[in-house]
Amino acid sequence: ASDTAAALEGADVLVLFGITGDLARKMILPALYRLCESGLLTVPVVGVTTRAWDDGMLRAHARDAVTEAVTDFDEAVFQRFAAQLSVVAGVHADPNTMKPLAEAIHGFAAVYLAVPPSLFLPLAKALAEAGLNRSARLVVEKPFGHDLASCRELQTDLERYFDDDHLLHVDHFLGEEAVRGLPGLRTANTLLTPVWSRDWIDNVQITLAEDFGVEDRGSFYDAVGCIRDVIQNHLLQLLAYLAMEPIGTEALRTKGQPDAQAKAKARAAEALRLLQAVRTIRPEDAVLGQYQGYQQVTGVRPDSTTETYAALRLSIDNERWSGVPFYIRSGKCLAATATEVVVQLRAPSLIAGTQRGGGGSHGTPPDLIRFRVKPNPGLTFAVTLERPEPPHERVTGAAGVDFETVLGREPLPYETVMNAAIVGDPIPFATFPCIEEAWRIVADVIDTGSRPIPYEQGSWGPDAARRLVPGEGWHQPLWALPGT
Ligand SMILES: NC(=O)C1=CN([C@@H]2O[C@H](COP(=O)(O)OP(=O)(O)OC[C@H]3O[C@@H](n4cnc5c(N)ncnc54)[C@H](OP(=O)(O)O)[C@@H]3O)[C@@H](O)[C@H]2O)C=CC1
Numbered sequence: 001a002s003d004t005a006a007a008l009e010g011a012d013v014l015v016l017f018g019i020t021g022d023l024a025r026k027m028i029l030p031a032l033y034r035l036c037e038s039g040l041l042t043v044p045v046v047g048v049t050t051r052a053w054d055d056g057m058l059r060a061h062a063r064d065a066v067t068e069a070v071t072d073f074d075e076a077v078f079q080r081f082a083a084q085l086s087v088v089a090g091v092h093a094d095p096n097t098m099k100p101l102a103e104a105i106h107g108f109a110a111v112y113l114a115v116p117p118s119l120f121l122p123l124a125k126a127l128a129e130a131g132l133n134r135s136a137r138l139v140v141e142k143p144f145g146h147d148l149a150s151c152r153e154l155q156t157d158l159e160r161y162f163d164d165d166h167l168l169h170v171d172h173f174l175g176e177e178a179v180r181g182l183p184g185l186r187t188a189n190t191l192l193t194p195v196w197s198r199d200w201i202d203n204v205q206i207t208l209a210e211d212f213g214v215e216d217r218g219s220f221y222d223a224v225g226c227i228r229d230v231i232q233n234h235l236l237q238l239l240a241y242l243a244m245e246p247i248g249t250e251a252l253r254t255k256g257q258p259d260a261q262a263k264a265k266a267r268a269a270e271a272l273r274l275l276q277a278v279r280t281i282r283p284e285d286a287v288l289g290q291y292q293g294y295q296q297v298t299g300v301r302p303d304s305t306t307e308t309y310a311a312l313r314l315s316i317d318n319e320r321w322s323g324v325p326f327y328i329r330s331g332k333c334l335a336a337t338a339t340e341v342v343v344q345l346r347a348p349s350l351i352a353g354t355q356r357g358g359g360g361s362h363g364t365p366p367d368l369i370r371f372r373v374k375p376n377p378g379l380t381f382a383v384t385l386e387r388p389e390p391p392h393e394r395v396t397g398a399a400g401v402d403f404e405t406v407l408g409r410e411p412l413p414y415e416t417v418m419n420a421a422i423v424g425d426p427i428p429f430a431t432f433p434c435i436e437e438a439w440r441i442v443a444d445v446i447d448t449g450s451r452p453i454p455y456e457q458g459s460w461g462p463d464a465a466r467r468l469v470p471g472e473g474w475h476q477p478l479w480a481l482p483g484t
């Protein structure tokens, strides 16, 4: 957005393309129900479909989606939600089919495209040709482009119909409470702030592990792979929030701009600066894998070389992080489902000059700080204790906090994203410069043509990934450790 941008407008209506789709069923409809429950959904929701649906069919579909997703279904809340829902049927990426939609929109619209990315541009064009871009912003799902060149082309093309201030790029990780709270958590705690640099941190590991496969998304996933699906977007955004410089209070005092806008700008500027300092990942710093049985999934090519697992080593060239390896790994059909950041602190003796990655002194396990994103978001410190009596054995204990215990129920990521799309809060969205930079970072490890290493379902991926992390190796997420 330009420096002179006005506050984003609050929408009078949410228009949802793709309301019949997978994302809407699993995430968006349950999130809208929750917003209704908490009194935050105050605008009508107009679902758009090419199918011959009527309001009754949409409401029945919404009921199924919500009951599948929530354990404490409340009929009264659902009735309120259903009353806000209506459908406009028979709308294609063709301005001639948009007339009924134009009639259903009153006021400023948040138009959300929960559709395959190949439809982003045709729909934007058709909306503009029907005059529906005059009083609307466009909210697009991920992935945004296929590589650096295609993301730039898509942005340029979309800006012909919706200018940058009227375009929001969804990355639902930015709606995850644990991720959203990370910059604040880092800076609000004296326990964290002083150690947050190369002086005290040995390495940082980010894991997004899933114990399920690509299931009914085979044809989508096979054209995308793990790096494009979750690393280029979600995990690099998370990395930025973990490692960026704190936002200066000066930046929040931008004249004439409301807080949310100024904060979003300041945060995005720091995230961008951090991503710009991340080196383009070299192929030798990547290990790619594919789970056994993946090629038999419906929609997957029988000889597919798409990776379902990736482990990467990243370097950040700035004063704070120079020399500290950041590791990212993600995969389908792994041993557990968990997203966690593990920060390995340097052993006290390392400060006196020994090597990084060498583990703790006297064989002591290293001190770890764990940011648990999912499940059970929270913070855990693994700390070393020493028995006072000889031989002074050292053991690890844990201290921590579960965020929901303190903060109450955390909104679902899509609750935050949908609400922000409606009210015009840019904070939980990715900015285009960050998206571009993230494509640059992964450019040399996508489309390498190399064959991924097969790995067993239920494992932690190919053994070869161990070679990336010397010393202590990968730390499994807390959730996956025995006894948790
Ligand atoms: N599914 C997921 O878990 C996630 C999805 N996403 C992103 O969300 C977006 C939507 O994903 P998802 O819901 O899985 O997609 P779907 O394949 O389920 O498609 C969504 C809807 O798009 C419409 N559609 C699909 N193909 C066409 C076509 N060729 N022509 C016209 N309309 C079409 C259909 O609506 P209708 O028939 O009603 O017109 C369909 O219900 C994508 O960008 C995806 O990358 C992001 C994170 C997770």
Ligand SMILES: O=C1O[C@H](COP(=O)(O)O)[C@@H](O)[C@H](O)[C@H]1O
Binding pocket: 172, 210, 229, 230, 339, 374, 413
């Ligand atoms: O965008 C996506 O994200 C999910 C992981 O996100 P989560 O919030 O469910 O943990 C991933 O499973 C999916 O493949 C990907 O498209």
